Amino acid sequence: MTEVVEKLDVEGMVYKTLLESTKAIPWRIQWDSLSFSYIGPQIEELLGWAPDSWMSVQDWADRIHPEDREWAVNFCVAQSKAGVDHEADYRALCKDGSYVWIRDVVHVVRKDDGSVDALVGFMFDISERKRTEQRLIELQRELETLSFKDGLTGIANRRRFDAVFGEEWDNARRSGRPLSMLMLDIDYFKQYNDHYGHVQGDYCLKVVAKALEQAVRGPRDFLARFGGEEFVLILPDTDAGIAQQVAERCHELIRTEWIPHERSMTGMALTLSVGAGTVVPMATDERQAFLELVDRRLYSAKVRGRNTTVSGEH
Numbered sequence: 001m002t003e004v005v006e007k008l009d010v011e012g013m014v015y016k017t018l019l020e021s022t023k024a025i026p027w028r029i030q031w032d033s034l035s036f037s038y039i040g041p042q043i044e045e046l047l048g049w050a051p052d053s054w055m056s057v058q059d060w061a062d063r064i065h066p067e068d069r070e071w072a073v074n075f076c077v078a079q080s081k082a083g084v085d086h087e088a089d090y091r092a093l094c095k096d097g098s099y100v101w102i103r104d105v106v107h108v109v110r111k112d113d114g115s116v117d118a119l120v121g122f123m124f125d126i127s128e129r130k131r132t133e134q135r136l137i138e139l140q141r142e143l144e145t146l147s148f149k150d151g152l153t154g155i156a157n158r159r160r161f162d163a164v165f166g167e168e169w170d171n172a173r174r175s176g177r178p179l180s181m182l183m184l185d186i187d188y189f190k191q192y193n194d195h196y197g198h199v200q201g202d203y204c205l206k207v208v209a210k211a212l213e214q215a216v217r218g219p220r221d222f223l224a225r226f227g228g229e230e231f232v233l234i235l236p237d238t239d240a241g242i243a244q245q246v247a248e249r250c251h252e253l254i255r256t257e258w259i260p261h262e263r264s265m266t267g268m269a270l271t272l273s274v275g276a277g278t279v280v281p282m283a284t285d286e287r288q289a290f291l292e293l294v295d296r297r298l299y300s301a302k303v304r305g306r307n308t309t310v311s312g313e314h
């Protein structure tokens with residue numbers, strides 16, 4: 001008999017040593033009293049709270065981040081009552097006031113009659129994993145932003161334009177409100193590049209984009225680089241008269257910048273040509289056809305001598 005007891009004692013010591021030398025923190029809760037009957041001493045190293053300060057389930061609940069507490073407690077209690085093994089991620093409060101992300105993995109121990117006897121589990125420190133997850137989410141967001149941004153000017157790119165144009169076209173069709181669009185193209189930009197060089201040409205495109213951004217005033221007005229030296233402005237809920245005014249504002253903003261262009265045929269400074277269009281889309285209208293119409297008007301503005309806006313077929 002003593003031999004058996006000694007053997008059990010030795011085995012108990014081995015298990016205890018094993019449990020207390022792991023990174024995970026073992027614990028046991030007696031279900032009827034909802035109190036800790038054991039928690040590994042490693043808890044103090046991780047959270048700063050001594051093992052003997054973990055008395056009741058309330059101590060555990062009090063040391064959960066307020067934003068995670070309600071669901072974590074409700075979830076764990078419900079699962080335990082149902083006798084279901086479970087795991088929960090939450091932020092645990094450290095003694096110094098900081099928080100550590102914990103994954104609590106819980107096993108429900110039942111009595112012979114099936115009722116809950118105790119909960120045993122391990123707490124794992126998953127802060128590093130959470131930091132990596134958070135970084136991944138941020139990188140994903142950055143990537144999304146970058147994929148919609150023009151690399152040179154920082155304004156929206158053609159891909160974003162396609163998405164916004166699609167949305168606003170549908171909005172206008174539903175609401176029956178006019179949708180206007182301006183296509184803006186720098187005049188004699190080839191000559192600008194040839195004369196001032198491509199680096200200066202790139203810089204010029206940035207200045208033009210910045211200037212045109214100031215023309216964007218409506219809450220849903222949207223500016224994008226359409227490609228090359230061509231920009232596009234979508235003006236939702238905007239009639240032809242207002243669109244004409246915005247076009248004038250764009251010419252004025254570029255005039256105010258007064259970007260020297262010695263090789264321009266329209267004067268000594270950089271100018272734009274603008275095609276403008278307004279539509280209340282019907283169910284059968286194609287947005288591509290509207291885009292082409294505005295592009296043709298831009299072409300007309302070029303043919304007419306540039307530095308002007310064409311807003312209707314003349």
Ligand SMILES: Nc1nc2c(ncn2[C@@H]2O[C@H](COP(=O)(O)OP(=O)(O)OP(=O)(O)O)[C@@H](O)[C@H]2O)c(=O)[nH]1
Nearest residue numbers: 185186187188189190191193198201202228229302
């Ligand atoms: N520096 C620079 N130049 C660009 C960029 N994208 C397009 N271009 C140049 O823009 C010029 C456009 O030339 P064209 O289409 O002939 O137009 P344009 O010279 O402005 O003549 P009009 O539009 O008829 O007034 C080309 O020389 C392209 O190389 C860019 O990102 N950076």
